[in-house]
Amino acid sequence: MSLAHHYRPLECERVSGFQRIWPLARQEMMALFRTKWGVALYFVCLLPSLGRLVLLLIMLGAVDLGSRSVAGRMPQAMDDMNPHRAAFYFEGSLSTMPGMIFFLLLTSVVVSRCVARDRATNALELYWTRGISPWGYVFGKWLGGFLLTASMTVGMPFLLWITGCLLAEDWSLMTDTFGQFAIGLFGIALMTAVWTAIGTLISAIAPNANLAMVAWSMLLVGSSAAGFVISQSLDESSLRSCLSFWDAGRVVVRSLADLPQRDVSLPGALLMLGSLFGGLLLFARRRMRVVEALQ
């Protein structure tokens, strides 16, 4: 071991804060693909979208099962199974099954562990002696998790829609669905950002990665189950979106896309998401006090 070169200040370009944070986000985004199990998990999470792709190919006649006419004659109640309706492309990302389950599968491995894993290994101190602030670090972690999750919740519906537009007999599918689809996709991107932010904040609070994963899973599934049970037992359907942050997000997206919904409370859903996010933000702020000097 010898440092043969003379010590001299390292010449480096001044770069923006985001350029320092981006490698962190990129690392977080690509971490899943560094192991074969991670790659397998990602493709498992794409299965619902691949299922929709098969359905799309059948419905639009690319795979000839004689069902081309079925797509045109589907009742409005089955909009989310009709490729000529915008809901077909993004409803899968919002459904409890399979949407929430595969969202949980992906985020419990990536998002919920991101900060807690570094805290458990004392790697946080290593980051904070660098040129990034603690909140810059949390932002980078969130951004990486968000981009990976959005590739499933936003990217796959977009690819499905493009495929549908290209396979359709004319451009009417594109012109008819574009507006609603774009707003719906924006809504899903927004909700993916909020959901992954909640997961990242839980990770910032938890003492280790496994606890963070358990807490995140329990919050996501538990709040959804509690919302369902309580709303059923009180016969008050609108309570569901006020108790479950998954259902709250779903209500927000459907409202944005102007899709029909019954017995839901948009203000309740927004309040639920806002209070959960705000509460977790306060806890995370307290939890990261060790870096008081950098805040």
Place this chain on the structure above:
Amino acid sequence: MSDTPPIVLEFDSVTKWYGSVAALLDVSFQVCTEVVGLVGKNGVGKSTLMKLAVGLLNPSQGAVRVCGSDATTREARARIGFCPDFDRLYEPLSGVKFVAWMLRYHGVAARAATMRAEEVLTELGLAEDMYRPIREYSKGMRQRVRLGQALAHRPQFVLLDEPMTGLDPVARAELADLIRGLPQRGVGVLVSSHVLHELEAVVDRVVLVHQGRLLADGKVEALRDQLPERPHRLRLKGARLRELASQLTNWPEVDGVSFLSDGLEVSLSGHGAFYQRFSDLAGDWQGGIHELIPLDDDLAAVFGYLVE
């Protein structure tokens, strides 16, 4: 031009309170381009001192400066290299990717970061293994990666927390050489370690922390000399021990002599004068003096005396 070496780390009357508990009380010391050892038992404020030194904590009173800048500023952080005491790095990444990645947080562009990472890991003896995943590395190789990320951005102050942990004797010797060489390149080093004899071999001086206070700051020999109430002890082995003992007891700088199973233990009040006089005696002693070992001149002994 002044010959005074530049101060890379300065603690100026630093006090740190956690609520009503004082972790550090009025601590002042400086680190120039030299290797300084940080010694203290667990729970005496050593970790707080290290966190203050790398800008992770704000002092409640006083100031911590790195190369003249407040330790919490970005200017200071660009000059700090931190080698923490943890072993779990990003296992799937290669050593070179990890170091390059850390460099990018300092604002180094991707290509330049990779080149610099390759350069520093080659210098640290990882040229052949730097592209392998970290999960395949031995403890010594991991330690080099940790050190690499601390040195890659060419800091002026480096904090090494337990750098010898887990290394085999050869790797320890290599690392000690490397640390000793850093001041010649304009780097000031603060090393924390519980392995006092290894620390002593590396450092120019030590800073002793006890119960939140700076107990001592200086070279080990100088600190030892400042403990007159503790007579120096040494062990002698040689021929004609009885005659030697009777002769030594007449010397004014010898406080006492006791017999061991295979030698003598001598207590000294003035060890400088003793060594001068003893070298003349040993040269003429029939049968010879085979061994002369100071028993309490090392860092461990000084530390023990000071914290008692």
